[in-house]
Amino acid sequence: MVPDGREFRGLDGGSVTSVHGFSAGAVYAGIKTAGVGKLDLGVLASDRPAAVAATFTRNAFAAAPVIVSRERVGRGQARAVIANAGNANACTGEQGLADAREMAALAARYVDAPAEQVLVASTGVIGVPLPMECIREGVGKLELHADGGPEMARAIMTTDTRPKEIAVGLELGGRTVRVGGMAKGAAMIHPNMATMLAFLTTDAAIDADFLGQALRAAVADSFNMISVDGDTSTNDTLLVLANGAAGNQTVRGGADGETFTAAVTQVCSHLARAIVGDAEGMTRVFSVEVRGARSEADARLAARTVVQSSLVKAAVYGADPNWGRILCAIGYSGATVDPYAVDLYAGDVQLVRAGTPVSGSREAAAPVMERPEVSFVANLHLGDASAVAWGCDLTEAYVVENSAYTT
Amino acid sequence: MVPDGREFRGLDGGSVTSVHGFSAGAVYAGIKTAGVGKLDLGVLASDRPAAVAATFTRNAFAAAPVIVSRERVGRGQARAVIANAGNANACTGEQGLADAREMAALAARYVDAPAEQVLVASTGVIGVPLPMECIREGVGKLELHADGGPEMARAIMTTDTRPKEIAVGLELGGRTVRVGGMAKGAAMIHPNMATMLAFLTTDAAIDADFLGQALRAAVADSFNMISVDGDTSTNDTLLVLANGAAGNQTVRGGADGETFTAAVTQVCSHLARAIVGDAEGMTRVFSVEVRGARSEADARLAARTVVQSSLVKAAVYGADPNWGRILCAIGYSGATVDPYAVDLYAGDVQLVRAGTPVSGSREAAAPVMERPEVSFVANLHLGDASAVAWGCDLTEAYVVENSAYTT
Numbered sequence: 169m170v171p172d173g174r175e176f177r178g179l180d181g182g183s184v185t186s187v188h189g190f191s192a193g194a195v196y197a198g199i200k201t202a203g204v205g206k207l208d209l210g211v212l213a214s215d216r217p218a219a220v221a222a223t224f225t226r227n228a229f230a231a232a233p234v235i236v237s238r239e240r241v242g243r244g245q246a247r248a249v250i251a252n253a254g255n256a257n258a259c260t261g262e263q264g265l266a267d268a269r270e271m272a273a274l275a276a277r278y279v280d281a282p283a284e285q286v287l288v289a290s291t292g293v294i295g296v297p298l299p300m301e302c303i304r305e306g307v308g309k310l311e312l313h314a315d316g317g318p319e320m321a322r323a324i325m326t327t328d329t330r331p332k333e334i335a336v337g338l339e340l341g342g343r344t345v346r347v348g349g350m351a352k353g354a355a356m357i358h359p360n361m362a363t364m365l366a367f368l369t370t371d372a373a374i375d376a377d378f379l380g381q382a383l384r385a386a387v388a389d390s391f392n393m394i395s396v397d398g399d400t401s402t403n404d405t406l407l408v409l410a411n412g413a414a415g416n417q418t419v420r421g422g423a424d425g426e427t428f429t430a431a432v433t434q435v436c437s438h439l440a441r442a443i444v445g446d447a448e449g450m451t452r453v454f455s456v457e458v459r460g461a462r463s464e465a466d467a468r469l470a471a472r473t474v475v476q477s478s479l480v481k482a483a484v485y486g487a488d489p490n491w492g493r494i495l496c497a498i499g500y501s502g503a504t505v506d507p508y509a510v511d512l513y514a515g516d517v518q519l520v521r522a523g524t525p526v527s528g529s530r531e532a533a534a535p536v537m538e539r540p541e542v543s544f545v546a547n548l549h550l551g552d553a554s555a556v557a558w559g560c561d562l563t564e565a566y567v568v569e570n571s572a573y574t575t
Numbered sequence: 576m577v578p579d580g581r582e583f584r585g586l587d588g589g590s591v592t593s594v595h596g597f598s599a600g601a602v603y604a605g606i607k608t609a610g611v612g613k614l615d616l617g618v619l620a621s622d623r624p625a626a627v628a629a630t631f632t633r634n635a636f637a638a639a640p641v642i643v644s645r646e647r648v649g650r651g652q653a654r655a656v657i658a659n660a661g662n663a664n665a666c667t668g669e670q671g672l673a674d675a676r677e678m679a680a681l682a683a684r685y686v687d688a689p690a691e692q693v694l695v696a697s698t699g700v701i702g703v704p705l706p707m708e709c710i711r712e713g714v715g716k717l718e719l720h721a722d723g724g725p726e727m728a729r730a731i732m733t734t735d736t737r738p739k740e741i742a743v744g745l746e747l748g749g750r751t752v753r754v755g756g757m758a759k760g761a762a763m764i765h766p767n768m769a770t771m772l773a774f775l776t777t778d779a780a781i782d783a784d785f786l787g788q789a790l791r792a793a794v795a796d797s798f799n800m801i802s803v804d805g806d807t808s809t810n811d812t813l814l815v816l817a818n819g820a821a822g823n824q825t826v827r828g829g830a831d832g833e834t835f836t837a838a839v840t841q842v843c844s845h846l847a848r849a850i851v852g853d854a855e856g857m858t859r860v861f862s863v864e865v866r867g868a869r870s871e872a873d874a875r876l877a878a879r880t881v882v883q884s885s886l887v888k889a890a891v892y893g894a895d896p897n898w899g900r901i902l903c904a905i906g907y908s909g910a911t912v913d914p915y916a917v918d919l920y921a922g923d924v925q926l927v928r929a930g931t932p933v934s935g936s937r938e939a940a941a942p943v944m945e946r947p948e949v950s951f952v953a954n955l956h957l958g959d960a961s962a963v964a965w966g967c968d969l970t971e972a973y974v975v976e977n978s979a980y981t982t
Contacts, residue, residue, distance in 0.1 A: 227906035228905070228907070228910075228914055229912070229930075258899065258903075259899055259930060259931060260931065261915065261930060263931075294902070295898065295902075295931075401903065402899075402902075402903050478973075482973075482974055486977075491702065492665065492700070492701025492809075495702075496636060498635070499635040499636035499637075500634045503635075504635075505636070507635055507637075507666075520666070522668070523636075523666060524668035524670075524702075564974050566885075567969055567970055567973075568971065570885070570969075571890065571895065
């Protein structure tokens with residue numbers, strides 16, 4: 169997933185606060201009604217103003233915190249993020265906007281920053297007003313720590329079964345810098361954007377415009393290549409804060425820019441795959457690599473279409489080497505395909521050669537399909553472009569979990 | 576669904592052979608390995624050449640019978656259709672094309688018609704060569720009857736639990752004419768095209784070009800507005816044969832053209848809804864009407880996106896009035912939306928007014944959600960266009976059924 173194959177050193181127990189100048193903390197504020205005592209409100213702060221870049225949901229019903237944060241990210245600097253789980257503050261009208269602004273203002277007062285330098289994110293049930301009394305009291309009980317990242321990562325979980333965190337170290341202009349990240353997923357995970365919430369930190373000094381470029385490149389190869397259920401949420405938010413605490417010369421592109429982009433891509437890829445691996449009800453993850461596509465857009469489209477197919481996902485659950493469903497999904501993806509040229513593999517086993525089944529391959533593929541992670545490769549033999557997408561199986565447990573969420 | 580609100584008289588026990596000049600028959604040929612003795616091969620024939628129009632899957636891996644039939648429909652005339660279930664003859668390479676042609680030739684010999692006037696359709700497992708010996712023997716045992724429509728409708732079923740058939744009567748140019756139809760669905764049902772197989776017959780004399788127009792208009796309001804699982808199959812085929820046995824003056828448009836289009840739309844709508852109502856594992860159907868859209872394209876897009884959402888489908892299964900998921904799906908559909916203008920209803924209960932929740936509506940909507948058929952109406956308040964889409968719930972049974980289809 170890292171474009172040039174570089175892999176940066178992961179830090180043991182790495183989190184958003186493994187990065188210099190960042191602290192975080194979380195409390196149980198009473199917003200999660202289903203999990204009394206579980207952390208549900210957190211703040212992540214930089215000890216100095218940080219360059220900021222972000223991508224947000226394209227859903228027309230963007231939640232109030234998205235509207236507020238989107239406006240503030242445009243100014244290029246941020247000091248902190250306040251986030252809650254249990255309530256999405258979406259479809260909540262004017263009151264929702266006022267609540268999102270108040271939530272940010274509470275955090276701004278707490279970290280002593282201008283209100284417009286505080287971003288806000290929410291996840292949970294749609295259409296229920298935020299319980300502001302809980303949030304006011306919760307912020308009063310918060311304590312930020314230099315090792316508070318893992319607390320914060322727990323505070324944004326909804327149906328996630330575990331927090332998703334990482335930090336990597338690298339050299340930029342002779343200085344050691346770090347990139348950390350946290351994310352939550354579970355359901356409503358789909359390209360544009362894939363994750364519900366993800367926050368990245370770095371102590372590298374990065375020009376705000378270049379930071380946006382690096383983030384977009386990283387997202388294209390990571391969060392936008394995963395799918396859980398095809399639904400794009402109202403609250404998807406991916407933020408990166410770069411506070412410059414490492415003291416490197418500000419990166420605006422060039423070789424250092426490429427190195428930084430590779431590191432951000434590695435962090436995003438780790439988080440994106442962790443989201444797929446912890447999707448609601450999943451038992452098995454799978455990847456689909458499309459090679460030999462006529463264009464990168466075609467490769468991405470075909471790979472993503474396969475990981476979104478309910479029939480493919482159900483076949484992966486049943487460990488059924490039903491490759492017809494994979495070809496079928498490639499066929500309706502809209503990518504240019506020559507049906508008599510396509511090869512398809514599950515792991516090392518070739519299932520299809522030049523568009524026709526390889527005799528005996530279903531039996532040969534059976535053990536591959538039983539693995540906890542299944543890799544499919546389709547070669548379209550039409551060009552040089554390739555892309556990889558990640559998905560998870562569709563299970564009865566997904567249905568059970570999502571058929572009674574609000575009731 | 577009938578554009579001008581007309582509803583034509585349904586015939587008791589109506590089928591494709593309720594229409595003058597058509598006969599049909601079916602046998603168990605041994606193609607369905609899982610259902611010994613179940614009909615799996617059928618022929619539908621007209622006693623004279625009929626004008627023909629059709630729409631086919633847009634999947635790049637169009638199955639061999641689709642490729643053969645598409646070519647033949649272009650000539651504008653047909654005498655018969657031969658169809659089988661149990662094997663899709665898809666992803667079967669050159670041999671598949673030869674097999675599809677031979678299958679048509681066997682039927683052509685049987686009904687004494689030129690081979691290029693016989694169309695062919697298959698449904699079932701992908702990537703397994705057609706068992707031609709079974710088909711040759713099967714055709715030898717076929718007997719066509721004037722009341723063979725119901726047999727033929729059974730012969731194309733796969734995981735369908737019941738055949739889907741209808742016939743209506745109407746007046747065209749002072750003559751009584753009939754339109755009959757049959758379809759099979761179950762899974763891999765999705766717009767462009769929605770149904771796997773549907774065959775319509777009429778004894779009206781209809782110009783072949785106009786027949787195509789009427790069919791496209793009917794499909795836009797029926798098969799293209801349903802979704803079971805978002806997968807577009809390799810074999811989707813919708814055919815209409817018009818043999819002119821009623822002796823009316825050939826219809827090329829005008830008021831009679833509108834009447835005929837309305838009748839075809841009624842037949843297609845009945846079959847499309849029957850497919851949704853018999854989808855794999857479904858327990859409840861639901862409709863989504865989008866009103867007040869800026870354009871018809873927007874209305875269709877928004878309505879279809881909602882019926883395709885796994886989260887909405889799971890909520891319908893759980894009788895959960897989780898309207899946030901409906902707004903969310905409208906929001907990512909790509910239709911133009913003003914989030915502060917949208918109203919949403921479940922049955923008679925208003926859930927959302929101007930983008931914000933109506934207090935107490937979840938409780939009020941609970942009994943509506945328990946109905947076997949749930950109707951949602953969203954008013955975007957941006958224009959005059961509207962559209963209706965139909966879907967079914969997502970259940971554990973769907974997952975079970977589709978996680979072990981070939982094994």
